[in-house]
Amino acid sequence: MTSTTLQRDTLRFITCGSVDDGKSTLIGRLLHDAGAVPDDQVAALRDADGRLDFSLLVDGLLAEREQGITIDVAYRYFSTPRRQFIVADTPGHEQYTRNMATGASTADAAVVLIDARKGVLTQTRRHSHIVSLLGVRHIILAVTKMDMVAWSQDAFDAIVADYLAFAEAAGLPTPVAIPVSGVNGDNLVQHSEAAEWYAGPTLLQVLETLPAAEEMARPFRMAVQGVSRPNLDFRGYTGRITSGVVAVGDAVAVSPSGIRSHVERIVVMGGDLDRAQAGQSVTLTFTDEIDVTRGDVLAAADAPLEAADQFEATIVWMAEAELIPGRVYDLKIGTRTVPAQITDIRHRVNVNTQEKLSARTLELNDIGVCHLSLGQDVAFEPYAANRELGAFILIDRLARATVGAGMIRFALRRAHNIHRQPVKVDRRQRAALKGQKPAVLWFTGLSGAGKSTIANLVEERLSAEGRHAYLIDGDNLRHGLSRDLGFTEADRVENIRRAAEVARMMADAGLIVLVSLISPFRADRAMAREMMGDIDFIEVFVDAPLEVVETRDVKGLYAKARRGELLNFTGIDSPYEAPETPDIHLLSSTCQPEEAAKAVINHVRAWL
Incomplete structure (x- = not known):
């Protein structure tokens, strides 16, 4: 069984910001100074002049190394005596915003980098806004390349003031601001002697002390990935528990059908468990023969899930082709895929000013609040309450490409008030x-x-x-x-x-x-x-x-x-x-x- 300690002591964080702000270098240096890089890998990081290029630790694609930029999301794992970490180095280029959103979707914290020479840029604001939308609870503002502005406190203070004004207007969590140099390692693991005016924590100290997500404190939820039927005497329902704890004998409700039963067995590789918790993949069997299929969601009976087919949601558009209201896309939420249409674009967000603008469509990297109508009911929770059951992606039905990511805000009231009226004369009779x-x-x-x-x-x-x-x-x-x-x-x-x-x-x-x-x-x-x-x-x-x-x-x-x-x-x-x-x-x-x-x-x- 996955231990409770591992869940609590693991922090997932991302680095984000504008292109060439030094994200890969900062993470590479952090890993090196934290003792997470073997000696043989350190030797491979030296360039022709014998200097260490820390960005090579995370820039794994050939195209990235040739261009000196991050294109894909690079995940790295490391640990200190106090905590384990999963870090996602995300790309800064505007055309790779979808990759950044992918990395942010599971993060507890975000390290937002700002080049001390350039200040707060549009892409900084865009990434920060997406971080907020995706429910990242902690923001660390790393003002990088301070060595290139002679560790000017005035430059640092001006950037922090600019970002704080934006963060307040955007409703972002209040950030912790740190002046750093990724190349030299200043204020990453050890305090810098070059910035005597800074008395705050290092980046690693902040990362080690941030509270991680408490998934087990939430009600039990598990999206059904499949039905296991190895023989006539066994029918189980497989999936990964997204939140909460389930035990043998617990009452469980199936959504969207509303059917209820009790857990008879919790089966994992190697045997049965008495209880299981968030993060574990299990197979559940029930005391009753009930109808459960892939895409259904199992929930604690005393905290059942809502189901609806119309929502208001925030959408980050990720395709070159614009979003077209009325066009049918496939919407994937949890393990269920259903047809969906955007029926109305309520507004588009100007990421620089936070102004709400009218819009008839959304273009690449636009963020908008929209109404959606689905082909059938789906089980959900608002994204603010459950990131896994409140997030969805939109898929182009012909190209089979992901074109948007969304976060459910709430079900529309009319989704509950409108029902199909049965009629006595059907098509066959007519x-x-x-x-x-x-x-x-x-x-x-x-x-x-x-x-x-x-x-x-x-x-x-x-x-x-x-x-x-x-x-x-x-x-x-x-x-x-x-x-x-x-x-x-x-x-x-x-x-x-x-x-x-x-x-x-x-x-x-x-x-x-x-x-x-x-x-x-x-x-x-x-x-x-x-x-x-x-x-x-x-x-x-x-x-x-x-x-x-x-x-x-x-x-x-x-x-x-x-x-x-x-x-x-x-x-x-x-x-x-x-x-x-x-x-x-x-x-x-x-x-x-x-x-x-x-x-x-x-x-x-x-x-x-």
Whole structure:
């Protein structure tokens, strides 16, 4: 069993700040002076002139050594007689902010470095703000390279005053400020004779005396990572205990289902335990046969978890492509992954002034407060109460790349007040009355490719056969339901969401729904398909080259776009992402609309 002493005596901290503030050098020198570097490694740190380059202890990537910067998060472990440490050296470059957030997400303390020659910079403020958002409880302000300003107390005091004013406005923990030199080791482990005016503690003294996180004092929580079923006589639920203590016989509640039972066994490698605590990976069995799956969270029955599907959260955006409200992302919280949309950006934070700014989107490294809507309930705690059950990441569904990190502030009240109303007549009965199987045919393609013409012909033929069909045309939609939307990427996503929602309801009524929209982005068409659930969704790609549709240009839109009079026009200054595997592919430049309509009818007739 993991010992309680190890949990209490281990401090996790990060170094952060602007680029070239000397983070790697400071950590390397700290490790060296604390006696945590073997003699053979010390020899390898010498450069061509025989001088020690302490940054090489943590700059492990070849690209980092070549450029003299930190790119990835470098973790190092060391100990002193008083405490064990895990230190994360995080990158200072703006484009690697995501790496810095990763390192801060598990830290108890942050050493914020400021170059004495440069003072407080934008990246210093950004990193400090992220440190605060991620719940880091202690900040140590290390004013570095003091030897390069002749150990000027005035320079040190001015930087500390500047940072304290920022910290107070940002709601940061009050920092401990230390003047240091990473190269020479001043005030890292030993007090510096060069700064006689400084009488405070060294960096190591502060690190050794900071209180570490007390995970065991919180209620029991464990996210279920998997179900263990080695034989018919055993069913256990595996995971790592994130907080608290659990013992055999304890009452446990499963979230979000609310099911309750009692712990029968606590199984670990090598046998059973009577109790287990935060940080241990265990398998739990229960006295009752209950339904528990990966992504559920086990909690103490006397302190159950809340579950919701709508939240207000702070998001740090980490992708080059901007955040688009309404677009569906995958949200991973704990061990559960669910679809999610940002429904509203409440404001963006100016990291320099702490001013709250209005925003329609978030760009790389922006920090904003947003409302989210999830595809299903998830168990959670506010980030301020539980960092593991209140943090999430957002994943681009096509690229499978992490694009944002978020911290839940609270569940929205409407998440608890709004419930689905059951109805007596279902889709199957409505469809039976019409003698058909409902479906959604989604026509996509460039403007002028022939989508509306072909969709009109398909609806006409379906009606002639006695089918109940309805066409939702993009232009008609913008005269009514979407008349308030423009043509930014965010507005286009919302337009597609509205069209898909209407199509879903009409298909639920038993209709065959035809939707004719440019819908240029694969992610948004995937969103529309997912919104249909078990309703048949047929993607029809009306394919015509740009040079062909420009010659058609009945509405003169391409000509306006070429003259710069029409911005964000698909095919000109906004991209069109062609379907990779459409259900129906129509080459409208080489066939007549009647032939294309007939091909669609022939494709769908089998299941109508």
